[in-house]
Amino acid sequence: MNFEPTEMQQQIAQMIRDFGKTNIQPYVIEWDEKQEFPAAVLRQMGQLGLMGVLVPQEYGGSGLGYLEYVTVISEVARICGAIGLSVAAHNSLCTGHILQFGNEEQKQRYLPKLATAEWIGAWGLTEPNTGSDAMNMKCVAHKEGNEWVINGTKNWITHGKSGEVAVVIARTGDIRDSHGMSAFIVERGTPGFSGGKKENKLGMRASETAEMIFDNCRIPEANLLGKVGEGFIQAMKVLDGGRISIAALSLGIAKGARDAALKYAKERHQFDQPIANFQGISFKLADMATEIEAAELLTLQAADMKNRKVKMTAQAAMAKYFASEVAVRVANDAVQIFGGYGYTKDFPVEKFYRDAKLCTIGEGTSEIQKVVIAREVLR
Numbered sequence: 001m002n003f004e005p006t007e008m009q010q011q012i013a014q015m016i017r018d019f020g021k022t023n024i025q026p027y028v029i030e031w032d033e034k035q036e037f038p039a040a041v042l043r044q045m046g047q048l049g050l051m052g053v054l055v056p057q058e059y060g061g062s063g064l065g066y067l068e069y070v071t072v073i074s075e076v077a078r079i080c081g082a083i084g085l086s087v088a089a090h091n092s093l094c095t096g097h098i099l100q101f102g103n104e105e106q107k108q109r110y111l112p113k114l115a116t117a118e119w120i121g122a123w124g125l126t127e128p129n130t131g132s133d134a135m136n137m138k139c140v141a142h143k144e145g146n147e148w149v150i151n152g153t154k155n156w157i158t159h160g161k162s163g164e165v166a167v168v169i170a171r172t173g174d175i176r177d178s179h180g181m182s183a184f185i186v187e188r189g190t191p192g193f194s195g196g197k198k199e200n201k202l203g204m205r206a207s208e209t210a211e212m213i214f215d216n217c218r219i220p221e222a223n224l225l226g227k228v229g230e231g232f233i234q235a236m237k238v239l240d241g242g243r244i245s246i247a248a249l250s251l252g253i254a255k256g257a258r259d260a261a262l263k264y265a266k267e268r269h270q271f272d273q274p275i276a277n278f279q280g281i282s283f284k285l286a287d288m289a290t291e292i293e294a295a296e297l298l299t300l301q302a303a304d305m306k307n308r309k310v311k312m313t314a315q316a317a318m319a320k321y322f323a324s325e326v327a328v329r330v331a332n333d334a335v336q337i338f339g340g341y342g343y344t345k346d347f348p349v350e351k352f353y354r355d356a357k358l359c360t361i362g363e364g365t366s367e368i369q370k371v372v373i374a375r376e377v378l379r
Helices: 007-023 025-034 039-047 066-079 081-101 104-115 231-267 279-307 313-343 349-360 366-377
Strands: 121-124 140-144 147-158 165-171 181-187 193-198 209-220
Touching: 007 025, 007 039, 007 066, 025 349, 039 081, 066 081, 066 231, 066 279, 081 104, 081 121, 081 147, 081 165, 081 181, 081 231, 081 349, 104 165, 121 147, 140 165, 147 165, 147 181, 147 193, 165 209, 165 231, 181 209, 181 231, 231 279, 231 313, 231 349, 279 313, 313 349, 313 366
Parallel strands: 121 165
Antiparallel strands: 140 147, 147 209, 165 181, 193 209
């Protein structure tokens, strides 16, 4: 397999670097400290085709594949993990769910607005009591005439308050029945649908994470995605692609931390020489380079398999698990290389360190990835 970046990938990477230098980098610390979600920047990125990477051109998207998508997410995250997270969640979860399981009318209605970021998307699976235990969800939907009525709460939702449209998985059957959940499209402004508490997070602070609350929220029957009872199965397939997103996000954060540490190690002098000359530092840089390379290869392998429509449940989980743990290790070593300066907000590695941890938790913890991998290995 040849995973050398194509000319298209190189152009995308350069476009993001140029855009980020002016529109993201100068504001990273301000957004982080204020926990400000810069929706306007995402809309600008929509105009560049970065919010509908996988959406076919007939629906207003870029019509690209997963290898290009990995480039997009990793290059954005290399600048700011929080913005990378928002771009990833919008592309792979809400937009990806409608793209994969929506009917033609739903695709025509929603994808053009999502692909341009005229509308920002959210995706609701997790609840206060059901993180990894999604089949125990309490959010319910029942049919009344030609409408569905949704009641319950979702939490840890990216764009839970600001998203203009959400895909929501609610229980329509028995608890713990994998065919007892269904997926629905809910637009912001629908009576009974509101945003709740916004989380005060350790990292990824410029990416909004909030509750979604449903109180007798009525939506038309036409907003059901697929068939009744398919919601959980759909969600698991969406998460296969979502794990590639988080692997790419982790990869970008690791590269950003590595870049900063490498630059600093060459510039910082102690005992009349760059600290990069000392074995204790150079070995850390060697470990970073090796692990990043391995994480990238796993991520690209999963992306290639996704492009070819080959089953890649294990490979996506491996990529997500390994890359997210690598991001944490690389960011930790980057702070160590910076020493005391790495512990301050004057240098970028402190933020990469805080941002990296979420990658081992979101869209399935590292422990859940091991469960998935083990299940596939033992088949």
